[in-house]
Amino acid sequence: MYRACYGDLLNYALRRSERPDAAADVVAETFLVAWRRINEIPSDQARLWLFGVARRVLANHRRSARRTADLATRLHGELTHATPAPPETADYVGRAFRTLPEADQELLRLVAWEGLSTTEMAVVLGCSVNAVRIRLHRARRRFAGALQDDSPLSEYATKGLT
Amino acid sequence: MNDIHQRQDALLRLLAPQYEVPSAAADPAGPAAEELLQAILNQPVPEASGRKPWLSWRRLVVAGPAVAALAALIFVMVAVVPSSSPTGPAPAQAQVLRIVEVDGYLEIRILDPVADPARYQAELAERGLDIELSVVATGPEQVGRVIFEEVASDSGPAIETIEAPGDCSATGNCSVGIRVPVDFRSSARVVFGRTPRSGETAPAAPGGATEDEKRWVRKLVGKQVGEVRRAVAARGRTIEYRAGADSHKVEAAVPEDWYVTGAAPRADRTVVLWVAKTPGTRGP
Known part of the structure; x- marks a missing residue:
């Protein structure tokens, strides 16, 4: 399970952490939680379960900026030197995205970055599939609106999303 | 997903930070991952909270x-x-x-x-x-x-x-x-x-599921009961439902909009399905 999910979890954490080395703490703490709650992990949904834990770990880190000291020294060191490539899209897209509530952003990230289905997102977010569908629909609509506010690309916007 | 959604997602993917991660950190079997794994395994495991x-x-x-x-x-x-x-117990085994x-x-x-x-x-x-x-x-x-x-x-x-x-x-x-x-x-x-001894073969359960069948059954997880019911019937299998934290056998009709949260093939051409009202949960 550890090796099967390590890469996906590392990418999940890297994409959401303010600094790449902070992702090491998220990965370490998430796997530590998994180890302590090993009997609760559904064997067929371990990756999604870990994403759900990592999401809460990230939220805690944002609140307290804490570190899981010493568990991932090597990973921490390696990631310190990881450098992000600049986004390949126009600034207005990022600006529009950042105007959305965090919950909307995470829904859209789970779809576009992790490629999750609504059923899988329901596992990560701990809610029903119906709730995910409704929230995702609203998030898409708000993102389309934000894009329209900030760019001439109205074709990405409200058409077909209301 | 419609065309607009796909284009939205394509835009969103471009926003994903892309890191060049050193292989020592990226490889799940590499030194960084291995060090973390060992560190975690050395952590004490608290008493299980509520065995399932x-x-x-x-x-x-x-x-x-x-x-x-x-x-x-x-x-x-x-x-x-x-x-x-075969030689009998030694004095200090x-x-x-x-x-x-x-x-x-x-x-x-x-x-x-x-x-x-x-x-x-x-x-x-x-x-x-x-x-x-x-x-x-x-x-x-x-x-x-x-x-x-x-x-x-x-x-x-x-x-x-x-x-x-x-x-x-x-x-x-x-x-x-x-x-x-x-x-x-x-x-x-x-x-x-x-491991079987030299010359010994691992006994196989008669009528056991093939790898192909096991793969097929695994893919049922996450789908709704109605869809799975039809797929299983089309393969000539019967279903046994289980639900709840105690994995009890469900005798009543399971609603079609429930979800399959686990599945396992059985030797008697029955597929055991764990079902729940919402995906990712175990209780109804």
Whole structure:
């Protein structure tokens, strides 16, 4: 399970952490939680379960900026030197995205970055599939609106999303 | 997903930060991942908060080929496994089990997988345990795993498995031993898998599911009952439903909009489905 999910979890954490080395703490703490709650992990949904834990770990880190000291020294060191490539899209897209509530952003990230289905997102977010569908629909609509506010690309916007 | 959604997602993907991560950190088997794994495994595991009775049972069903049939064969297989100690007990024999008391549990691992089963029983009896522990030849997937566990009484403390994340079979069986509460007073049977001896073949459960069937059944997880019901019927299989934290058998009609949260093929062409009202949960 550890090796099967390590890469996906590392990418999940890297994409959401303010600094790449902070992702090491998220990965370490998430796997530590998994180890302590090993009997609760559904064997067929371990990756999604870990994403759900990592999401809460990230939220805690944002609140307290804490570190899981010493568990991932090597990973921490390696990631310190990881450098992000600049986004390949126009600034207005990022600006529009950042105007959305965090919950909307995470829904859209789970779809576009992790490629999750609504059923899988329901596992990560701990809610029903119906709730995910409704929230995702609203998030898409708000993102389309934000894009329209900030760019001439109205074709990405409200058409077909209301 | 419509065209607009796809274009939105394409834009969003461009926003994802892209890192050039050194291979030493990116490789799941690389030094950074390995160091973290070892650090985590060295962390103490707190006492389990509320054992889920369905879990070990379910894992066992999923873990092995047609475990239901295998369970029925266990007594037969144990009977034909030859003793590894034909010369009789030596005056100072090495321990065949490693038994360590941790936080109110006896953690039991097998040190000698080809020892005379009587020696397992003797070492367990020294600890006051009435556990019939045996080891049977299995395929490589189940070597060192707990492949069967049965406790005589549902009341009282239960036996748990010792799990080793990072050392799991492809089917999710990570068990490397058992944890028995020190106040365990019931009786139990536990079977571990071991590598077949030279010339010995791992017994296969008759009518066991093929790899293709197991793959197909795994893909049913996450889908709604109505869709799965039709797919299973189209393959000429019947369904047995289970639900709830206790994995009880469901006799009533299961609504079509419920979700399959787990699935396992059984030897009798039945597919066992764990179902819940919402995906990712185990209770209705």
